[in-house]
Amino acid sequence: MDMNLAGKTVIVTGGGSNIGRGISIAFAQEKANVVIADWDEVQGSKTAKEIIDNGGNAICVKTDVTNNDTVEAMVKEATEKFGQVDVLVNNVGWEVDQYFMEETRDKWEKIVNINFWGVINCTRAVLDQMVARKSGVIVNIGSDAGRMGEFREAVYAGCKGGVIALTKALAREVGKTGIRLNTVCPGMTVPDNMDTVGEKSLWAGPMGEAFMDPAMQAKAAKGYPLRKLGKAQDLANAVLFMASDRSGHVTGQTLSVSGGYTMM
Ligand SMILES: NC(=O)c1ccc[n+]([C@@H]2O[C@H](COP(=O)([O-])OP(=O)(O)OC[C@H]3O[C@@H](n4cnc5c(N)ncnc54)[C@H](O)[C@@H]3O)[C@@H](O)[C@H]2O)c1
Numbered sequence: 001m002d003m004n005l006a007g008k009t010v011i012v013t014g015g016g017s018n019i020g021r022g023i024s025i026a027f028a029q030e031k032a033n034v035v036i037a038d039w040d041e042v043q044g045s046k047t048a049k050e051i052i053d054n055g056g057n058a059i060c061v062k063t064d065v066t067n068n069d070t071v072e073a074m075v076k077e078a079t080e081k082f083g084q085v086d087v088l089v090n091n092v093g094w095e096v097d098q099y100f101m102e103e104t105r106d107k108w109e110k111i112v113n114i115n116f117w118g119v120i121n122c123t124r125a126v127l128d129q130m131v132a133r134k135s136g137v138i139v140n141i142g143s144d145a146g147r148m149g150e151f152r153e154a155v156y157a158g159c160k161g162g163v164i165a166l167t168k169a170l171a172r173e174v175g176k177t178g179i180r181l182n183t184v185c186p187g188m189t190v191p192d193n194m195d196t197v198g199e200k201s202l203w204a205g206p207m208g209e210a211f212m213d214p215a216m217q218a219k220a221a222k223g224y225p226l227r228k229l230g231k232a233q234d235l236a237n238a239v240l241f242m243a244s245d246r247s248g249h250v251t252g253q254t255l256s257v258s259g260g261y262t263m264m
Pocket residue numbers: 013014015016017018019020037038039040043063064065066091092093094114118141142143144185186187188189190197198200201202203
C-alpha cells in the first residue's frame with residue numbers, strides 16, 4: 001500500500017535509538033526525508049548513516065527538546081534543508097522506574113521537562129508553518145502508562161496522560177486547518193540489541209542488559225494478552241499510518257500498540 005510519504009519531510013525527535021530509530025528507518029524506506037532530532041549526536045548520526053547507506057535521505061540535528069532555542073534552530077535547519085516540515089513525531093521520552101515517595105524533586109522535574117515540555121516545545125515550533133500552509137501531521141508517542149497508570153511510573157504516567165490530552169485539545173483547535181494530531185502508545189518495547197540504543201537511552205545500562213535475556217523477556221511477556229513484547233517496527237507501522245493520508249479522517253485519537261496491554 002502506497003503511504004504517500006515519498007518526498008515528505010519528517011522530524012523524529014529521539015530518532016537515534018530503539019523506537020525512534022525504527023520510526024526513522026521506516027519513514028526513510030517510504031522515501032521521506034528524515035530529520036533525526038536527538039541530543040545524542042553519536043547515536044543519531046549512526047542511525048542517519050545507516051539510512052543513507054541503504055539509499056535513504058536523513059540528517060541528524062543535535063537537539064535538546066527541553067531547550068526551546070535548540071528546538072527552534074532544529075526546525076529552521078530542517079526547513080532550510082528540505083523546504084518544509086510535513087510531519088513531526090514527538091518520540092522523545094525518558095523514565096527510570098521508582099516509587100513516587102522515593103523519587104526526588106529533581107527527577108520529577110527532569111521527567112516533566114523531557115516528557116511534557118519537550119512535546120510542547122517541538123509542537124509549537126512546527127505549528128506556524130503548518131497552520132500557514134494548512135497542512136501537516138503530528139504523531140505523539142505516549143505510553144500505556146498514560147492511559148491506565150502504572151506503578152513506579154507516577155510522574156511519567158502523568159506526563160504521558162498529559163500528552164494524550166494535549167493531543168486531543170490541539171486536534172480540536174487546529175482541525176479546521178486540516179492539521180491532524182494523534183497519539184500512539186507503546187507497551188514494553190525492547191530493543192533488538194544494545195547496538196540499536198544510544199548511551200542516553202532509557203535502555204542503556206543494567207535494565208537494557210537484563211532485557212536482552214530471552215528468559216526475562218518471556219517472563220515480562222506473560223503480562224500481555226498476545227504473550228509477546230513490542231518491537232520498534234510495531235510502533236513504526238502505526239506511526240506511518242497516522243502520518244500518512246491513509247489516516248486522513250483520523251485526529252485526536254489514542255492508539256495502543258502494546259499486544260493488548262490496555263483495551264480502551
Ligand atoms: N520502550 C518502551 O518499552 C516504551 C514503553 C512505553 C512508552 N515508550 C515511549 O516511547 C518513546 C521511545 O522510547 P525508547 O524505548 O525508544 O527510548 P530510548 O531511550 O531508547 O530513546 C529515546 C531517544 O531520545 C533521546 N532523548 C532523550 N532525551 C532527549 C532530549 N531532551 N532531547 C533530545 N533527545 C532526547 C535519547 O538520546 C534517545 O536517543 C518514549 O517516548 C517512551 O516514553 C517506550
